Amino acid sequence: MHMLEVKEIHKSYGSCEVLKGISFTVDKDETKVIIGTSGTGKSTLLKCINQIDPPDKGEVWLDGEELTNLSTDMNRIRQKIGFVFQDFNLFNHLTALQNVSIGLEKVKKIEKEKAKARAFDELKNVGLEKQAGQYPAQLSGGQKQRVGIARALAMDPVIILFDEPTSALDPELIGDVLDVMKSLAGKVAMLIVTHEMGFARNVADEIIFMEGGNIIESGSPEKMFNNANKERTREFLGRISCLYGKE
Amino acid sequence: MVLLGINNLINNLPFLFEGLGVTILLTLISVALATLFGILLAMGRCYGRQPLPFIIYIYEKVFRGLPLLVIFFLIYFGLSQQGIHLKAFYAAVIGLVLHSTAYQIQIFRSAISAVPDGQKTAAMSLGMSKLKTIYYIITPQVLRFSIPGWSNEFTILLKDSSIAFSIGVVELMARGDAINSMNPEGILYVLLFIAFLYFILVFSINRGLNYLEKRYRISGYAATSVR
Numbered sequence: 001m002h003m004l005e006v007k008e009i010h011k012s013y014g015s016c017e018v019l020k021g022i023s024f025t026v027d028k029d030e031t032k033v034i035i036g037t038s039g040t041g042k043s044t045l046l047k048c049i050n051q052i053d054p055p056d057k058g059e060v061w062l063d064g065e066e067l068t069n070l071s072t073d074m075n076r077i078r079q080k081i082g083f084v085f086q087d088f089n090l091f092n093h094l095t096a097l098q099n100v101s102i103g104l105e106k107v108k109k110i111e112k113e114k115a116k117a118r119a120f121d122e123l124k125n126v127g128l129e130k131q132a133g134q135y136p137a138q139l140s141g142g143q144k145q146r147v148g149i150a151r152a153l154a155m156d157p158v159i160i161l162f163d164e165p166t167s168a169l170d171p172e173l174i175g176d177v178l179d180v181m182k183s184l185a186g187k188v189a190m191l192i193v194t195h196e197m198g199f200a201r202n203v204a205d206e207i208i209f210m211e212g213g214n215i216i217e218s219g220s221p222e223k224m225f226n227n228a229n230k231e232r233t234r235e236f237l238g239r240i241s242c243l244y245g246k247e
Numbered sequence: 248m249v250l251l252g253i254n255n256l257i258n259n260l261p262f263l264f265e266g267l268g269v270t271i272l273l274t275l276i277s278v279a280l281a282t283l284f285g286i287l288l289a290m291g292r293c294y295g296r297q298p299l300p301f302i303i304y305i306y307e308k309v310f311r312g313l314p315l316l317v318i319f320f321l322i323y324f325g326l327s328q329q330g331i332h333l334k335a336f337y338a339a340v341i342g343l344v345l346h347s348t349a350y351q352i353q354i355f356r357s358a359i360s361a362v363p364d365g366q367k368t369a370a371m372s373l374g375m376s377k378l379k380t381i382y383y384i385i386t387p388q389v390l391r392f393s394i395p396g397w398s399n400e401f402t403i404l405l406k407d408s409s410i411a412f413s414i415g416v417v418e419l420m421a422r423g424d425a426i427n428s429m430n431p432e433g434i435l436y437v438l439l440f441i442a443f444l445y446f447i448l449v450f451s452i453n454r455g456l457n458y459l460e461k462r463y464r465i466s467g468y469a470a471t472s473v474r
Binding site: 050052075076077079082083085087090091092093107135137155 | 371
């Protein structure tokens with residue numbers, strides 16, 4: 001049994017069908033990268049998985065539980081699904097430390113002191129122990145995103161969904177965030193929407209290429225970059241590798 | 248003349264200060280209730296299910312469209328004719344709360360919409376329920392955003408409370424009116440003193456809330472104050 005199973009997901013906004021039957025699986029501690037042009041429903045797909053924006057049709061299963069079943073308590077399930085956002089979404093009124101500890105305190109009901117200690121450890125792991133007392137507005141983009149990752153990790157998720165985690169960052173700051181993500185590979189399952197082809201190539205167990213609400217092709221980085229089956233995949237990867245570098 | 252007026256004022260000081268007490272009590276009770284209802288109804292308008300937002304919308308439109316004096320008369324004289332006899336003070340509290348709540352819904356609603364949507368998404372993604380999200384993430388930010396507008400409304404309510412003298416609440420303004428009819432000698436000084444008291448109250452409220460705004464400002468986040 002796969003850890004995460006996405007079966008035939010459909011999602012429309014009005015008359016616009018964004019996802020036209022998406023299916024794939026993610027196993028324990030596996031890293032999958034979703035690539036594709038903007039507006040092909042990649043972000044929508046992630047929100048359909050943690051039911052922040054539930055799909056119209058299809059099923060999502062995690063650890064043998066059906067998330068698309070309305071009677072499933074999503075507040076409990078979401079603790080197991082980390083989410084890292086393109087624009088960070090740190091809580092503006094809380095310090096970096098509080099951003100990481102609030103989920104532990106208020107959702108997991110861990111004692112304040114223990115939660116703070118754990119949160120501090122997580123910040124340390126992403127290299128931000130010195131920034132623990134600072135507010136999001138005082139942090140750089142790269143620092144904000146690392147707090148975002150620490151916040152997700154503190155909840156001990158089985159999988160983390162990354163929605164273009166480096167797209168809002170200066171080129172210089174992207175490296176720090178990618179380094180943190182690389183260090184997580186193989187320790188927790190990750191489903192990553194990104195345009196960082198170098199990262200995808202080096203870290204992904206599998207690359208999924210999406211376009212127009214469909215999965216065009218998927219496979220190992222080796223296969224996707226060197227001998228993809230579909231002409232469109234080769235075209236896309238060729239063009240985007242020029243732009244973002246092969247590392 | 249001047250001496251007579253000042254003498255009149257000094258003789259009436261205890262009488263006026265009693266009235267000041269009533270004004271402060273009336274304002275504090277009304278502002279506390281109106282703020283509570285204002286926050287709850289603003290949340291209801293933003294996050295509630297229909298028809299709740301629509302009902303709140305209608306309430307808001309109606310009570311922002313009525314002069315306070317009309318509301319006071321309706322509650323005090325109108326209800327009395329229907330057999331509901333309220334003490335003038337309570338009628339004034341109800342009137343002020345109905346009136347101010349309608350305005351405060353607007354203040355808190357705009358503060359709620361100033362909180363980015365992503366805050367809610369992020370909180371729910373951590374596994375917070377809707378209520379926890381509102382309590383721990385949305386409200387603390389809303390309260391900060393709403394201090395400037397709310398402090399305005401607070402002082403408006405304080406000044407509006409003087410209209411309660413029209414239904415016979417013996418607050419500060421009503422006492423000035425009483426002194427005027429009993430002993431109109433040098434009434435100017437009495438009225439100036441009353442005006443001074445209102446001004447001092449409004450000034451201190453603004454100062455106090457300004458301090459609160461600064462104290463709870465989120466570093467680097469809130470707009471810097473322009474003076």
